[in-house]
Amino acid sequence: MKAKNLFALLVAPLLIASCGYEKSSITGWNYNDPDNGGFQKYPFEEQETGPNLVLIEGGTFTMGRVEQDFMYDWNNIPRRATVSSFYMDQTEISNFHWLEYLYWVKRVYGVDYPELHKKALPDTLVWRSKLAYNEPYVDYYLRHPAYRDYPVVGVNWLQASDFCSWRTDRVNEYILIREGILDHYPDQIGEDNFNTDAYLSNQYNSGKRIEGLPDLNQNSSGYRNVKMEDGILLPKYRLPTEAEWEFAAFGLIGNSVGERVVERRLYPWNGHAVRNPDEAYIGMMLANFKRGRGDNMGVAGKLNDNADVTAPVFSYWPNDYGLYNMAGNVSEWVMDVYRPLSFEDMDDFRPFRGNVFNTKERDNEGILLDKYDIPIYNIQGLINYLVEFQDNTSETVNDQEFDLIAALQEQAERANQLLIDDQKYEANLVIVEESIEAIKGADEMVKIAPILLKDYSSYITARPGELRYRESKVEENIDRRNYKRSDNINFLDGDPLSHSSELSWSDYDNSERTETGAMYAYPGQGEAMEDYSSLINDQARVYKGASWNDRAYWMVPGTRRFLDERQSLSTLGFRCAMDRVGSPVGLGGSR
Numbered sequence: 001m002k003a004k005n006l007f008a009l010l011v012a013p014l015l016i017a018s019c020g021y022e023k024s025s026i027t028g029w030n031y032n033d034p035d036n037g038g039f040q041k042y043p044f045e046e047q048e049t050g051p052n053l054v055l056i057e058g059g060t061f062t063m064g065r066v067e068q069d070f071m072y073d074w075n076n077i078p079r080r081a082t083v084s085s086f087y088m089d090q091t092e093i094s095n096f097h098w099l100e101y102l103y104w105v106k107r108v109y110g111v112d113y114p115e116l117h118k119k120a121l122p123d124t125l126v127w128r129s130k131l132a133y134n135e136p137y138v139d140y141y142l143r144h145p146a147y148r149d150y151p152v153v154g155v156n157w158l159q160a161s162d163f164c165s166w167r168t169d170r171v172n173e174y175i176l177i178r179e180g181i182l183d184h185y186p187d188q189i190g191e192d193n194f195n196t197d198a199y200l201s202n203q204y205n206s207g208k209r210i211e212g213l214p215d216l217n218q219n220s221s222g223y224r225n226v227k228m229e230d231g232i233l234l235p236k237y238r239l240p241t242e243a244e245w246e247f248a249a250f251g252l253i254g255n256s257v258g259e260r261v262v263e264r265r266l267y268p269w270n271g272h273a274v275r276n277p278d279e280a281y282i283g284m285m286l287a288n289f290k291r292g293r294g295d296n297m298g299v300a301g302k303l304n305d306n307a308d309v310t311a312p313v314f315s316y317w318p319n320d321y322g323l324y325n326m327a328g329n330v331s332e333w334v335m336d337v338y339r340p341l342s343f344e345d346m347d348d349f350r351p352f353r354g355n356v357f358n359t360k361e362r363d364n365e366g367i368l369l370d371k372y373d374i375p376i377y378n379i380q381g382l383i384n385y386l387v388e389f390q391d392n393t394s395e396t397v398n399d400q401e402f403d404l405i406a407a408l409q410e411q412a413e414r415a416n417q418l419l420i421d422d423q424k425y426e427a428n429l430v431i432v433e434e435s436i437e438a439i440k441g442a443d444e445m446v447k448i449a450p451i452l453l454k455d456y457s458s459y460i461t462a463r464p465g466e467l468r469y470r471e472s473k474v475e476e477n478i479d480r481r482n483y484k485r486s487d488n489i490n491f492l493d494g495d496p497l498s499h500s501s502e503l504s505w506s507d508y509d510n511s512e513r514t515e516t517g518a519m520y521a522y523p524g525q526g527e528a529m530e531d532y533s534s535l536i537n538d539q540a541r542v543y544k545g546a547s548w549n550d551r552a553y554w555m556v557p558g559t560r561r562f563l564d565e566r567q568s569l570s571t572l573g574f575r576c577a578m579d580r581v582g583s584p585v586g587l588g589g590s591r
Contacts, residue, residue: 038216044231047581050171053087054322056248058584063243064343066266067556075340076558082349083247085584088240089575091313091324092151092332093163095142098122101163108193113375113464115436119457120162122154126570137309149312151330151573157541157565160333160574164237167576172196172233181226183209191373191464196233198371198467199225239335240577241352242560245544249557254320267555268319268326274552287316287328287555289546296548309548327555330573331547337489338540338562345492355488361468369468374432376462379419383412385455400445404438411435458566489538494520539565547571
């Protein structure tokens, strides 16, 4: 819906009865008629394209290996899959985009919850190397205007996901302001900030220009908030799935005649070379990558890719979808949890591993609980972190620091017990009001306080102003056939059935999840890392594509690597995606 005066466009037809009413094709009753109960149907053409997005028309393709598997990982076995149409950023997220995000977080949360700003800060120290002088990138890469259009790096998977959520809310807030429903409201502080889910649940009422859209239900107050059924708000920004990223990178839409792909691509362009064959640009590099050992950019006077590290996000030639740097520049996070055999296990339609099904929290009467007014933490993660922190610093901390760590462990254990008793909010109050305040109030002898505060911030899972969600429970899904358990990350690869002969497949959904003896086990509370040999676990996330410091092999879209979701690299960035709803080709068209 791209009308510039949506309110006037939609309200007038509803209030002028002489214009007539559209009738239901199955009941004959009028739509938008207060005398008939007021069931409303607003005009709608198609989904609006969000800022920086391009439509990726979906289809079938062969996902996986097209290059020799010289790494011998055998983790990208070729298989045919179908990807639905979706939207993707035409560029990687840049440093300036991230600075815009940081500014908003500090403006809204900086007074009451500065730890939220700390959580959003990229790790600029990823540029450091023990045997290289990279300090200029540590100091300047993120913030100097010379690098503002370069891709942001040092961002872990959790931070990238948070950015997508923030972007969803800012874009939808702008749409409501543009359409005259909300006013500009720059004074948002703490939990009083626009959140799409909270707004749709009638838990955000600040900054209204008008009372809302007309509600033709005669039993209502006369106005209501915009609903998803109105087609005004956009779906959520998110990271692309691995299948979506790979499909978009190949760009086969420009390499097919009818239903026939005339040449299977090795890279996001035709041919098997990395230089441009066009006469006007012959010999110029098509991407930013490392040509060979000690050759990051070529010879002075004729630099082969004109970039020593990253390059601006609009550099080089886009692929046939109009996407820039799908080969080279920076590798990119995708949404999937890593498993070596995912390509064998996943569905062949919209394949993805990583589903954890959530539901909104309600009280005993089924009413939605109020949105969060404090940060929410991963409490079990904090317990594991404190154990590891204590083990690694036991010989360096002083007495005051030792006492603080002991107090924090006691508070985290108490919070965890409240969590077990299904008192999530109260558990987090212990962390927010006791642990965080204890760190902030530590005396000057406690030199580890800034470290603890920064590390605690990385375990924040929800911000004030966000709606309350929880994992769905088995008892809620008793009659459901497609799933029963909420967490399906391990399904067919890492779950109890993958390493135990005592269970049958029909037992899977009712089995208790356990990491004990699991093939992808990961240290739990009090367990030592050296007792485990696998880096693959439920926190291992896939990243795709080559970076400025990779050889051409990694520019093949079918290659895949993984990294813990809390870690980051100087070679790793991301771009956002969005679901396409309705016609896969736009404007209801067909081919």
